[in-house]
Amino acid sequence: MTGLVAPQPLRFGWNYDLGEFVLAPRYPRPAVTRVLADAGFHLRAEPFGAWHMGTSVPMCDQSAAAQSAIGRLIAEGVEVRNWHEPQQGSTDVLRHYGWLNSEVPFPDAEETARRARSEAGTRLGRVRLSSDSRAVTEQIAWGEVEVEARRTFDDEWMIGADRDAGRYLELRHHRPTGALSITGDASEAYAGHLRREFRLLILRETRPPTAARMRAALAAGRVPGSRQAPVAPAPAPATAVPARRR
Known part of the structure; x- marks a missing residue:
């Protein structure tokens, strides 16, 4: 008799093409569907296999919605991961999004x-x-x-x-x-707002997971070895970051 296969973790990430996205099945289980819909992840990107928001949603609003969704999913007992840093567990991901959305001064x-x-x-x-x-x-x-x-x-x-x-x-x-x-x-x-934008647009990791990070995650038992994360659309180069003058 074949044992039940544990649900795959949901992987949250960001790139210039999609904004905030969640790698998840096309038809997630009801608890996941409800949380993603409430947070605004209602558009599907194929063949990447991700849910995302409309590009008209401001970057900070997208990140805040992702943080809220992550907290709710963890409360529902759903595993989440940082797609860019797959060695991060659920609590790490929630803490990471808290840092991304913070407006406090940088400690260093x-x-x-x-x-x-x-x-x-x-x-x-x-x-x-x-x-x-x-x-x-x-x-x-x-x-x-x-x-x-x-x-x-x-x-x-x-x-x-x-x-x-x-x-x-x-x-x-x-x-x-x-x-x-x-x-x-x-x-x-507006310093707090600009600090938050800098965290979101410059300091966060936006590249696809490297082989080394995948190996580290596997060694920590945090990524099932039977499935490799798909490859995302390539992020835009740093020179594409728009200058903002206020």
Whole structure:
């Protein structure tokens, strides 16, 4: 007699094509169907096998809905995973989405600002910069703009505060040339919102799971070995991230 096969975990993820998505069967069991429908995951992407929301739904609203759905699914006894980091268990995924949706300051902001000041000072002495790039680089080197968070793809993306002006900035550093530009500028009152956007758009993992992460998940017993996660549409390159000026 063949034993019952345990339901597959639902895998939550994000990419530029679909936004937030959930890898799940076309006809999930009723408890799952209800939660996904309530959260707005009502569109089907084939052959990827995912449920997602309409592209008109704002990014922050999608992420908040995903976090709510994850909490409800866990309460229903449904296993969830982070598709990009399959070694994360259900509690890890819920904590991860809590971090994505947080507007609080970054805990390592002071060290990030120190490193950014040092590197900006080095560029001032070694790289020929345009007048605009030099002005922004000097602001960072002299501590007038405090970089709170950053991440490098092809270019380096940063956010930070200009305390004297009461502004919160989004910056792009073109590493090959040293050029530095302001791509977004908002009142410091919106700092929390921009931190959240930076977590969602820049700091989160958006790539398909690597073989190494799949092996780690298998070793931890968190991904059934009989099924491999499907391949998602490729994410857009970092240079496709839209500049937002407020």
